Amino acid sequence: MEKRKVLGKMKSWKKLHAHFKKVKEFNMREMFEKDKDRFEKFHLVYENMLFDFSKNRVSEKTMRHLYDLAKECQLSEKIEAMFRGDKINITENRSVLHTALRNRKSKPIKVDGSDIMPQINEVFAKIRKFSDAVRFGEFKGHTGKKLTNIVNIGIGGSDLGPVMVTEALKKYWAKDIHCHFISNIDGTACAEVLSKINPEETLFIVASKTFTTIETLTNARTCRRWLVEALGEHAVSKHFVALSTNKAEVEKFGIDSENMFEFWDYIGGRYSVWSAIGLPIVIAIGMDNFEKFLDGAAAMDKHFRTADFEHNIPVTLALLGVLYNNFFDFKRYAVIAYDQYLKYFPAYLQQLDMESNGKTVDLQGNFVDYSTGPVIFGGAGTDVQHSFFQQIHQGTDIIPCDFIVPAISHNEIGEHHDILMSNVLAQAEALMKGKTEKEVAAEMKKAGKSVEEVKFLKAFKTFSGNRPSNMILFKKIDPFALGMLVAMYEHKVFVQGVIWNIDSYDQWGVELGKQMAVKIMPELTGELHPMEHDSSTLSLIKAIRKFRK
């Protein structure tokens, strides 16, 4: 087991701690007024992406301390260890190699002594062949019809990535392909999709890394029954394929391994969108576009691996998050995409970040005495300006925001995009500047309000400001840009995991509830008498049984 100094005892941490007394007093509005070059100093550009982090409560000294912290945590060595294929997921004894899927020049990467690139390339070739055959109508359904409805059955990492990317790249879809997603075990999820599609034209993709996830297998069995009832048992091989690491379970389920697209243990579920899990995306947008998505991620990998910390976008983004989480005590983080096609991005990021860094035990097995992953939430702008933004502007707790913005829309209609862009810029500026009581009073007076009205209302209309945000600006969200964006956040999560000294690649926290559900199920259906529960759970089991009688 690797030794590491406790975070609080690190030199750089202590320095940051001492410096924080000053940082707390920073006022961004004043900083911008005093320093006309602030944007120049606090922004980075890479490819068609601009990362503006000038609206953060930091000085150049703060950033230096943060970069020193990264150095003291041996971030460079850890980055190399990940890319090299060291088993950095120590609780599962696995390499973490989603980056190998973007290793476009196929430079050898070894896991347990063997180069994994040939197996990766072989699956990509199989995906290209199959997706083309579906897209061009060569691989037909049992009755000879073209497969135009693609139904992905998966959950968590086997759902959120494909959902998010297919939606984000909707403009690149083949005209006659329609993608559907079934994830929830709630029968409604199945019922709603099945009610819209024709079995003769439907391809079901059962996506599950383990192929043991109860939601996915139950949904898949329901869909299989539905198909067999309509077209007979022989139709299954023309309408079902599997994406998994578990050949034995796929075959047990009744899907021929010929119809299975493999990935491997070194690809974490929430990092698997680049792998065979991307098959629904490939059918929708074509392999050439998917490769551009991989290229974008590869470009971000190169940047992350080679840029020094001071010019490194994911490193900088991650360190700002550490400053807010561990020093300012801001425990929530909002990500708002000003692009309708990115409406599922915050949900995707929620799993990526919260399942990775929602941990309390460090790599040495000790409970940490500092906070780790924040609560991530978000949505699409401008919609969310009319829901949770009130709290972001005037709530008692400060919530740092990332704004994701494409300068060019896929749908340039009239003045829509200009309005959208002015809104995001206005939000970031308003959060930073706020509005003083004096400004409010002057504005109200000018509008002819009475002295009493001004006196009473001015506090309500005041904005404290000094609320941080990052602007992540792209030229346009095309497959390449999306690849960069997703990989940027993957690396951000990685960096924070290194600083917090946790295993970002396991997910033991989702196990307990799953185990207990297995025990409750027969008690709920009446096969077993409910026992050994607290009074609340016991009474709820009884109440549900009564309602269902």
Ligand code: F6P
């Ligand atoms: O939620 C736990 C989890 O294991 C995720 O990490 C994973 O993405 C999801 O379940 C689905 O797992 P599988 O792909 O094995 O069905």
